[in-house]
Amino acid sequence: MSNSYAQPILRTGDLAEALRVVRQLLELADTSSVEVDLQAVARTPGELKRLAEVVPEADWWAYGSDRPGSSREGGTAADHLPVFLSDWSRPIHMAEVFLAAAGSASAMVRWDFDGWPAAPEVNLGRGGTRGAYVTLAAHAHDLYLNEPADVHTVFVHVKQVEAERAPWLAAQVGLRAIGELAMAPL
Known part of the structure; x- marks a missing residue:
């Protein structure tokens, strides 16, 4: 497991x-190879049905500490609501399909690509694949979907030693960093 x-x-x-x-961020990035990782919290049968229709092979587990039930243990997700769903390495077109299916459920899409561009203004060369991600947390404040919200949060991921790249990337799309840089296990 690596961290960004x-x-x-x-x-x-x-x-x-x-x-x-x-x-806009993806236009800056080297997306010669790009895929998305998808996660969501399904709290209702309707949310679960919509999400399962677009990611039928997703892993799931009962959402919340110490709750039993997962796709690895067998059974059905509907019997363990709320559940956390996760699907990895999907084609890029799945991002918007997944977000549409999620509706108002908390959902996360992470775009994984080949690297960030050089940032000469902050003395950084081209970034490699490790730490090169963009995440959209829909209906959530955080990457882990633990803080449901009425807003959507966009995160840029960088290597820790290249922390200056994050505010530089924000500036490239007319924004600024609005929170702290935090470790994001993958």
Whole structure:
């Protein structure tokens, strides 16, 4: 498991605006190879049904500390609501499909690509694949979907030793860092 460091750069009630910022960041990045990781918390049968239709192979486990039940143990997710769903290494077009299915449920999409561009203003060369991510936490303040919200949060991920790249990236899309840089286990 590797870690990146994530910094929020946008909180907005407008999902379309959050996706616009994500697209701008991806235009800066080396996306020769890009995929998305998807996660959500399904609290109702309707949320679970919509999400399972678009990510039928997703792993799931009962959401909350010390609650039994997971896809590895067998059984059905509907019997263990709320559940946390996770699907990895999906094609990029799945991001918006997944967010649409999530509706008002807390959901996370992380774009994983080949690297960030050089940031000469902060003395950084091109960034490699480790630490090169953008995350959109829909209906959440945090990467782990523990803090449901009426807003969507965009995070840029960088290597810890390249922390200056995060505010530099925010500036490239007309924004600024709005929170602390924090470790983000993958």
